[in-house]
Amino acid sequence: MREPTVSMMLDHVRAIHRAVTGGEAPDGAEHADPGVHPTASAVAGRFAELESLVRSIPALAERVPPFSFTPPADIIAVEREIIVELGVPGADVHNVHAELIGDSVLVSGVRVRDAGEARVWLHAELPCGPFSRRVQLPLPASGAPRIEVDRGVVRIRLAKRPKSSLPQA
Amino acid sequence: METERFDSGELYRLDETIRNTMDAIRRSPQLAGGGFGGFSSQFGGGWQGPQQQQQFQGPGFEHISDVIAERVCDRVSERVSEVVRDRLRHAVRERIVENLRMHLGEELRDELRQAMMSGQPGPHLVEQIADRVSQRVHERVRERLASDIRDRVIEAVREYTAESLRERIGEALRGAIVGGQLGPQLSGPGAEILALAIRERVTAAVRERVTEMMRERIGHELRERIGENLRDKLREALRRSLQEAYPMLMQGGPAAEMLILTLRERIAEHVGERANEEIRERIGELVRERLSQVLRERLSEELRGRLQEVLRGGMGGGFGQQFGGQQFGGQQFGGQQGFGQHGFGGQQGFGGGWQQQQQQFGGGSSEHMISEIRDRIAESLRDRLSESVRERVVQVVRERMGEVVRQHLVEAVRAAMQQSPMARELQTAGIDAERIAESLRDRIVDNLRERVIETLRERLSDGFRERVAEAVREKAGEAIRMALSQQQGFGSQTPFRAS
Numbered sequence: 001m002r003e004p005t006v007s008m009m010l011d012h013v014r015a016i017h018r019a020v021t022g023g024e025a026p027d028g029a030e031h032a033d034p035g036v037h038p039t040a041s042a043v044a045g046r047f048a049e050l051e052s053l054v055r056s057i058p059a060l061a062e063r064v065p066p067f068s069f070t071p072p073a074d075i076i077a078v079e080r081e082i083i084v085e086l087g088v089p090g091a092d093v094h095n096v097h098a099e100l101i102g103d104s105v106l107v108s109g110v111r112v113r114d115a116g117e118a119r120v121w122l123h124a125e126l127p128c129g130p131f132s133r134r135v136q137l138p139l140p141a142s143g144a145p146r147i148e149v150d151r152g153v154v155r156i157r158l159a160k161r162p163k164s165s166l167p168q169a
Numbered sequence: 170m171e172t173e174r175f176d177s178g179e180l181y182r183l184d185e186t187i188r189n190t191m192d193a194i195r196r197s198p199q200l201a202g203g204g205f206g207g208f209s210s211q212f213g214g215g216w217q218g219p220q221q222q223q224q225f226q227g228p229g230f231e232h233i234s235d236v237i238a239e240r241v242c243d244r245v246s247e248r249v250s251e252v253v254r255d256r257l258r259h260a261v262r263e264r265i266v267e268n269l270r271m272h273l274g275e276e277l278r279d280e281l282r283q284a285m286m287s288g289q290p291g292p293h294l295v296e297q298i299a300d301r302v303s304q305r306v307h308e309r310v311r312e313r314l315a316s317d318i319r320d321r322v323i324e325a326v327r328e329y330t331a332e333s334l335r336e337r338i339g340e341a342l343r344g345a346i347v348g349g350q351l352g353p354q355l356s357g358p359g360a361e362i363l364a365l366a367i368r369e370r371v372t373a374a375v376r377e378r379v380t381e382m383m384r385e386r387i388g389h390e391l392r393e394r395i396g397e398n399l400r401d402k403l404r405e406a407l408r409r410s411l412q413e414a415y416p417m418l419m420q421g422g423p424a425a426e427m428l429i430l431t432l433r434e435r436i437a438e439h440v441g442e443r444a445n446e447e448i449r450e451r452i453g454e455l456v457r458e459r460l461s462q463v464l465r466e467r468l469s470e471e472l473r474g475r476l477q478e479v480l481r482g483g484m485g486g487g488f489g490q491q492f493g494g495q496q497f498g499g500q501q502f503g504g505q506q507g508f509g510q511h512g513f514g515g516q517q518g519f520g521g522g523w524q525q526q527q528q529q530f531g532g533g534s535s536e537h538m539i540s541e542i543r544d545r546i547a548e549s550l551r552d553r554l555s556e557s558v559r560e561r562v563v564q565v566v567r568e569r570m571g572e573v574v575r576q577h578l579v580e581a582v583r584a585a586m587q588q589s590p591m592a593r594e595l596q597t598a599g600i601d602a603e604r605i606a607e608s609l610r611d612r613i614v615d616n617l618r619e620r621v622i623e624t625l626r627e628r629l630s631d632g633f634r635e636r637v638a639e640a641v642r643e644k645a646g647e648a649i650r651m652a653l654s655q656q657q658g659f660g661s662q663t664p665f666r667a668s
Contacts, residue, residue, distance in 0.1 A: 006179050007179065009183055010186060013186045020190065021193050021197075025193075037177060037181070038180060038181060043180055046188070046191075047187055052344075054194075102454070
């Protein structure tokens with residue numbers, strides 16, 4: 001688990017707490033017992049449990065945006081490229097990664113929630129947190145994917161593989 | 170999950186905040202009593218009410234089993250292909266070298282003889298010899314190599330698919346249960362035990378069939394992928410070596426024969442080394458693709474069948490009978506108190522003592538409980554035992570290796586020298602078996618020791634782990650059942666089913 005992920009998880013849990021109680025969650029560090037060291041996997045498990053619990057309560061789920069999401073995708077072919085477009089509102093180009101794996105492209109990243117004053121969501125649909133989408137490419141592609149972000153659309157450009165370089169049967 | 174560096178203070182803060190938030194949700198009268206009709210009504214009101222019966226109608230099992238299968242397929246095939254790649258680390262190289270050694274010298278000798286007879290030396294001849302020899306060796310080696318490797322691949326697929334499936338299906342089912350995707354009828358800690366049973370049955374049903382389908386489907390492609398790669402590497406290595414050695418080879422005689430033997434060794438080693446990585450990579454890809462395809466075909470259908478079976482009550486007397494009614498519904502999970510202490514409270518409810526669980530779920534779920542205990546024992550035993558056996562065997566091999574090589578090497582070298590066509594020349598040159606053996610011994614022992622130990626570590630560990638787990642699975646269920654029935658004084662009227 002990466003440190004930024006931990007901090008995003010913490011933000012998310014605080015948002016849930018605000019949605020439940022209307023107030024801020026007590027700072028966990030105040031009650032820290034130096035003898036107890038939770039493992040990353042145990043904390044991740046508890047986090048998943050909490051998130052599942054929230055999703056199973058409609059009254060709460062509609063006020064807490066989902067922690068992770070799979071963005072919708074389009075695949076477009078132009079003359080020399082294949083373009084994969086994913087709808088990620090508020091995405092930052094520095095927080096998006098793309099990798100060509102065989103005949104599919106794996107796009108992952110994080111949509112960081114706006115920092116600033118503590119917010120209480122009254123209704124939440126816009127996804128936040130980590131996202132990932134593996135897109136099967138209908139045409140062979142090669143080279144490193146180029147990433148662009150434009151008005152909430154993450155655009156991955158991949159060069160079409162020329163026919164001559166196709167592996168021979 | 171990635172295990173990168175993180176601040177433990179931050180992790181602790183997160184953990185505490187999660188706990189506080191969980192508590193807040195439990196204490197909240199609107200949420201604990203509201204939502205989906207409230208947790209208390211989900212867990213406390215029993216399962217047989219008409220209103221809830223209505224909710225059971227048509228949970229989209231088709232869709233859910235597809236989603237679970239989809240999630241499981243990729244992860245299992247990814248994991249198994251990694252294991253296969255790793256398991257073949259030495260096997261591919263060894264098989265290539267062994268097979269090339271068997272045919273390369275002979276083919277090279279034939280081709281050179283023909284080249285000498287044609288009497289048209291030149292650089293183009295090297296190209297032709299390299300092409301012809303690589304083509305002929307490739308044709309002779311391909312089938313056997315592919316078949317050897319296929320057996321190893323299938324063995325690894327068989328062992329690891331079951332293990333990985335068990336892990337992933339359990340995980341996915343638990344996720345679906347916790348997320349409420351399987352509907353209220355399959356939710357809560359009781360359903361997790363049922364998930365274990367589903368997991369076991371699906372794994373058992375899918376395992377053999379998947380292995381068989383994999384055997385059928387990878388044979389041809391494996392041959393093509395290995396063959397192509399091997400031919401290219403062999404041609405390249407031959408061309409390079411022949412360009413250097415061509416003039417000497419064309420002179421013929423014992424020197425040329427010696428050179429052919431040296432070339433054979435050098436080329437076999439070189440090709441083995443170079444082709445190993447690429448071939449393993451291709452095999453890994455092939456396994457991933459085909460396994461994912463095969464699992465997609467089988468898994469979804471099997472999962473759907475088992476989930477429907479659970480709903481119909483076909484698994485162990487039905488869900489209502491096992492977890493419903495008084496034992497599960499009313500007393501243990503009733504109201505806020507029940508939920509807080511035993512339900513999503515985590516450790517206490519599900520991970521706690523077996524005694525407590527037995528009380529919670531009553532006799533009807535004992536089979537599932539036994540299955541869970543058995544799995545845990547198997548997992549813990551197989552790692553510990555395999556580790557200790559492996560270390561012991563490795564230690565013995567390390568101690569004995571030097572001794573055994575020393576004993577047999579002189580004899581082997583002497584026999585080889587006597588059979589060699591150059592025996593007389595070697596004798597005249599004053600090269601005796603003892604001297605050769607002496608100079609080779611340390612190098613051989615070191616090399617052999619490392620390789621054998623590494624292979625033993627891999628194979629002993631994998632095979633042994635599986636065997637221990639299998640044996641425990643077979644025997645432990647029965648033993649636990651007997652111990653429990655004796656402890657509780659059930660005597661001959663034990664409620665546990667005999668295996």
